[in-house]
Amino acid sequence: MKGKTLQETAYDEIKNKIIRGDFLESGFTSQNQLAAELGISRTPIMTALQRLEHEGLVKIIPKHGIQILGLNxxxxxxxxxxxxxxxxxxxxxxxxxxxxxxxxxxxxxxxxxxxxxxxxxxxxxxxxxxxxxxxxxxxxxxxxxxxxxxxxxxxxxxxxxxxxxxxxxxxxxxxxxxxxxxxxxxxxxxxxxxxxxxxxxxx
The missing domain is CATH 1.20.120.530 (GntR ligand-binding domain-like)
Incomplete structure (x- = not known):
C-alpha cells in the first residue's frame, strides 16, 4: 500500500508540474531531478513516468532524460x-x-x-x-x-x-x-x- 501511495503521489505531482508549465523553458527533466524535488525514491518516480508516457505526456529517453511532450x-x-x-x-x-x-x-x-x-x-x-x-x-x-x-x-x-x-x-x-x-x-x-x-x- 505504501508503494502504491508513493506511486500515485509521484504521478500526481509530476503531472501537476507539467500542467503548471514548470518545464516550459527546458522541455526536459530527469528521474534524479524529480526524485530530489519531490523527495520520493526513484522506483515510484519511474513507475509514474511510465504511466505518464503511456498517456502521451512525456517520453522516456534512456541515458538522456525525460522529454516533456507537446501537441502538434x-x-x-x-x-x-x-x-x-x-x-x-x-x-x-x-x-x-x-x-x-x-x-x-x-x-x-x-x-x-x-x-x-x-x-x-x-x-x-x-x-x-x-x-x-x-x-x-x-x-x-x-x-x-x-x-x-x-x-x-x-x-x-x-x-x-x-x-x-x-x-x-x-x-x-x-x-x-x-x-x-x-x-x-x-x-x-x-x-x-x-x-x-x-x-x-x-x-
Missing part, C-alpha cells in the same frame, strides 16, 4: 474535433436533464474563474475550465464520455504555453461559458449547441 497541430485539431463530437452530442440531453443544483455548481465554477483572472492564476483558471466541461458531461451521465473528455483536457494542459501567449484573452472563456449557461437555463437546445460549438472552435 494535427493532434490539437483531432482533440478539438473529438471534443466537438462528444460535447455537442450531449447538449440536447443535458438541457433536458440538468437540475437547479447542477446549474448552481456550473455557475459557481464561472465565478471562481473570475477570481482567477483577478489573481492572475492561469493554472487554476484552466483547471476550472476543464471542471466546467466535465460537469456538463456528468449531467449527461455517460462515464466513458467523462473519461474521454478528462483525458483530452489533460493532454491540452500539457500545452499550457499556448495560454501564456500575450494575445490570448482567457477572459473571453468566461463570457462564452455564461452564454452557454444562459441557453441551457432557457432550455434552448439550438442556442446551447451554437454557443458550445463557438466556444470549442474558438479554442
Amino acid at each position: 497541430v494535427q493532434e490539437l485539431e483531432e482533440i478539438y474535433e473529438l471534443r466537438l463530437a462528444v460535447e455537442v452530442f450531449t447538449i440536447p440531453k443535458i438541457v433536458k436533464l440538468v437540475t437547479s443544483e447542477q446549474i448552481e455548481i456550473l455557475e459557481e465554477i464561472i465565478q471562481e474563474q473570475k477570481k482567477c483572472i483577478e489573481n492572475n492564476d492561469l493554472f487554476q483558471f484552466l483547471k476550472l475550465d476543464s471542471a466546467f466541461h466535465l460537469q456538463l458531461i456528468e449531467v449527461y451521465g455517460n462515464s466513458l464520455f467523462v473519461q474521454t473528455l478528462s483525458n483530452m483536457v489533460e493532454r491540452l494542459f500539457s500545452n499550457i504555453y499556448f495560454y501564456r501567449r500575450k494575445d490570448y484573452q482567457i477572459s473571453r472563456y468566461i463570457k462564452e461559458h455564461e452564454q452557454i449557461m444562459e441557453a441551457i437555463k432557457s432550455k434552448d437546445i439550438n442556442q446551447a449547441i451554437k454557443e458550445l460549438e463557438t466556444h470549442i472552435i474558438n479554442g
